[in-house]
Amino acid sequence: MRVLGVDPGLTRCGVGVVEGVAGRPLAMLAVGVVRTPADAELGHRLVAIEQGIEEWLDRHRPEVVAVERVFSQHNVSTVMGTAQASAVAMLCAARRGIPVALHTPSEVKAAVTGSGRADKAQVGAMVTRLLRLSAPPKPADAADALALAICHIWRAPAQNRLQQAVAQHALHASKGRPS
């Protein structure tokens, strides 16, 4: 499975592509950051993010795009920009028919470090180890994007089993319903 992880942000949008399946060593295909100038108009920044994400989708053809789920209670000063950047990333993926998966920051931290309250340094260290890199990816947004992709690859089997169970249940329920 090839996953593009996106750590959304207006100033720095982390992007990282990881390939692999749960239980096997993972491979990093690419990592980077889509940047937009803080003094540009908001509409133009969103267009720049769209162009950046489109380039990553064109170049790496991921099967899934994993985006950080944004909550309104955290980092009030930047949360609106984060929500807007994430909307653009989800739009680009959905427009191409690529499934979008959302994972919370604590799900991502728990997946790669074992603790939902791990700090940035710990996440960076584990991403470096899991992808057998020579140094932690910089900036932290880039490492976080890789962590999102890893989290998705490892969580996907469980999520798929859950979705199949729900679908099965719905199927049986509809068969049992009087017509």
Added chain:
Amino acid sequence: MRVLGVDPGLTRCGVGVVEGVAGRPLAMLAVGVVRTPADAELGHRLVAIEQGIEEWLDRHRPEVVAVERVFSQHNVSTVMGTAQASAVAMLCAARRGIPVALHTPSEVKAAVTGSGRADKAQVGAMVTRLLRLSAPPKPADAADALALAICHIWRAPAQNRLQQAVAQHALHASKGRPS
């Protein structure tokens, strides 16, 4: 000046087109709502909003798109969806080179009713009167979109003068700077 007002939302995105200049009677050209199903995936809802906004831009060719400025302190449960829908509207406009203007809810209320704390009914009543409609536009999101467009037409002259003054000041400052 022809303005498309957008009251952003995932479930109902109000849209309204108003034509006019400050100090003259205004004309409503169209009003409506772009809806997306609450049970659809977020990415698909954003794609549906993009298609809806694109249709409104194609049909009415506004010179400006006025969007409600979203704040993170209000309506915590819906604010993320509002921010994401507004991002799509801004993206669609900016991609075409159409200027995007943001106005706060209190600026809009103050512009059309004289009070920044007016309620929905008051805004609806004034929009009905100012555009000489036979009844308040329904739902409230549609009326709010028209109020945004009216607000922009009335505030634009002052904003333009301010921008010109800032630009003049920057020009003089840069001329006075040692090279």
